[in-house]
Amino acid sequence: MSGTTDPARQVAERMAEAAGAWLDSLDAGQRPIGAWQAPGADETEHTRWFYTPTDHGGLTFHEQRPAQHRLVMRLVAAGLSEAGYTTVATVLGLENVLDRVEGFSVNWGRERTRDPGMYYLRVFGEPGGTRPWGWRFGGHHVSLNFLVVDGRVAATTPCFLGADPAASPLLGGATLRPLGTAEDLARELVRSLRPESAARAVLLARAPDDIVAGNSARAGDRVVLRRELWRPGGHTPDRAGNPATGLTGADRRAVALTPTPRGVPGAELDAAQRELLRALLGTYLGRVADEVSPLPRYDDPAALDAVHFAWAGSTTAGEPHYYRLQGPRLLVEWTNVHRGVNHAHAAWRDPETDFGGDVLAAHHAAHHAR
Known part of the structure; x- marks a missing residue:
C-alpha cells in the first residue's frame, strides 16, 4: 500500500x-x-x-x-x-x-x-x-x-445478484434468503403508499418476466431479447427472439425505461417511507466496499428526493412482482416471478457510467489527445 x-x-x-x-x-x-x-x-x-x-x-x-x-x-x-x-x-x-x-x-x-x-x-x-x-x-x-x-x-x-431458489429451508425452521431484505423493504414501501401515490407507483398489474434493461451495455437504450442473455454458441433458451421481459405492446410500454423516471419520487414520501427508501438503496449500493459505495450520496435529502420508486405486479407476498428505483446516476431493478415466485433478479446500474464509459472517455481525452 x-x-x-x-x-x-x-x-x-x-x-x-x-x-x-x-x-x-x-x-x-x-x-x-x-x-x-x-x-x-x-x-x-x-x-x-x-x-x-x-x-x-x-x-x-x-x-x-x-x-x-x-x-x-x-x-x-x-x-x-x-x-x-x-x-x-x-x-x-x-x-x-x-x-x-x-x-x-x-x-x-x-x-x-x-x-x-x-x-x-x-x-x-x-x-x-x-x-x-x-x-x-x-x-x-x-x-x-x-x-x-x-x-x-x-x-x-453493472452489479447483478440473483437467487434461485430465492428462499430455501435451513435447519431449525430458519430460511435462507440471500436477497430477502431487498424484497421485503420494497413491498413494505409500496403497501405503505397512499392510494393516489400507489396508483402512480404501480405501472402494470402484471410483472415482467425479467428486469427491463436486461444485460444491455447501455441501460434502457433498446428492447433486450432472450437470446442476448446468453453468449452465442452455447445453450439458447426457448422463445429466443422474444423480449426478455416477456411483455409486448402496451404492457411493455407501460414498464419501459424512460429518461424521465416513472413512479413516485422520494420528495413525495413521508419520513417513514423515506427511511424505507434509503434502506432499500442500501441493499444494492452496500454490495461494494464502503469506501467506493455511492450510498452516502443519499444522506442529502435532495438526492433522495430525486429517486423514483415504481412497481409492477401484485403487492401480495408470494405473488409475481417487479420494482425499480430510478434517478440521476441510478437504476435498480428487481423481479421475482419464476419457479413459483422463488427466483429473484436484482440489478444495480449507473446509466451514466456503467463500465466507466464517461470516465474512460475523459481519461483518453486528457492523456491521449493529439
Missing part, C-alpha cells in the same frame, strides 16, 4: 494487489484467457456482461487450481463489502441447491448444468499500472464489473 488516504485509491490498490497475484499465478495456457486487453482497447468484450449460466468470458474455477480459486475470491472480496462478499459466496453455493430442486436432472449438453465451478474471472489491462484497468467476475446470478482509472475506482456497475 502507498499510504494514500483517498478511499477510492485504497480500494484500487487492494484490488490491484489481488489481481496481480492472480495474474502471476496463471500459466501459459491460462493467461490468454484470463488476461485481456485494457478497457477502451476492446469495448465489445469489456462491456459484455451476462447473469445467466452461460460463458461470461474468462477463466472458470474448473480451469484453475484450488490455490488460484482462493486468489479469485480474494479479488472479489477486495471490491465488495463484507455483506456483499458473503452474499456472492452464498449465491455461488446456491447452484448446488438449485441442482437438487431440479432433481439433478437438467441437461443443457454440458457435463454439469447447475455448476458452482462455472464462474469466470477476466482482468482487463495491467493492475496498478498507469493505464485504466478493470476486472469482471460472473456466472449464474452474479456479475461484478470494476474499473480503475488514474489509480482510483471509477466504476462499480
Whole structure:
C-alpha cells in the first residue's frame, strides 16, 4: 500500500494487489484467457456482461487450481463489502441447491448444468499500472464489473445478484434468503403508499418476466431479447427472439425505461417511507466496499428526493412482482416471478457510467489527445 488516504485509491490498490497475484499465478495456457486487453482497447468484450449460466468470458474455477480459486475470491472480496462478499459466496453455493430442486436432472449438453465451478474471472489491462484497468467476475446470478482509472475506482456497475431458489429451508425452521431484505423493504414501501401515490407507483398489474434493461451495455437504450442473455454458441433458451421481459405492446410500454423516471419520487414520501427508501438503496449500493459505495450520496435529502420508486405486479407476498428505483446516476431493478415466485433478479446500474464509459472517455481525452 502507498499510504494514500483517498478511499477510492485504497480500494484500487487492494484490488490491484489481488489481481496481480492472480495474474502471476496463471500459466501459459491460462493467461490468454484470463488476461485481456485494457478497457477502451476492446469495448465489445469489456462491456459484455451476462447473469445467466452461460460463458461470461474468462477463466472458470474448473480451469484453475484450488490455490488460484482462493486468489479469485480474494479479488472479489477486495471490491465488495463484507455483506456483499458473503452474499456472492452464498449465491455461488446456491447452484448446488438449485441442482437438487431440479432433481439433478437438467441437461443443457454440458457435463454439469447447475455448476458452482462455472464462474469466470477476466482482468482487463495491467493492475496498478498507469493505464485504466478493470476486472469482471460472473456466472449464474452474479456479475461484478470494476474499473480503475488514474489509480482510483471509477466504476462499480453493472452489479447483478440473483437467487434461485430465492428462499430455501435451513435447519431449525430458519430460511435462507440471500436477497430477502431487498424484497421485503420494497413491498413494505409500496403497501405503505397512499392510494393516489400507489396508483402512480404501480405501472402494470402484471410483472415482467425479467428486469427491463436486461444485460444491455447501455441501460434502457433498446428492447433486450432472450437470446442476448446468453453468449452465442452455447445453450439458447426457448422463445429466443422474444423480449426478455416477456411483455409486448402496451404492457411493455407501460414498464419501459424512460429518461424521465416513472413512479413516485422520494420528495413525495413521508419520513417513514423515506427511511424505507434509503434502506432499500442500501441493499444494492452496500454490495461494494464502503469506501467506493455511492450510498452516502443519499444522506442529502435532495438526492433522495430525486429517486423514483415504481412497481409492477401484485403487492401480495408470494405473488409475481417487479420494482425499480430510478434517478440521476441510478437504476435498480428487481423481479421475482419464476419457479413459483422463488427466483429473484436484482440489478444495480449507473446509466451514466456503467463500465466507466464517461470516465474512460475523459481519461483518453486528457492523456491521449493529439
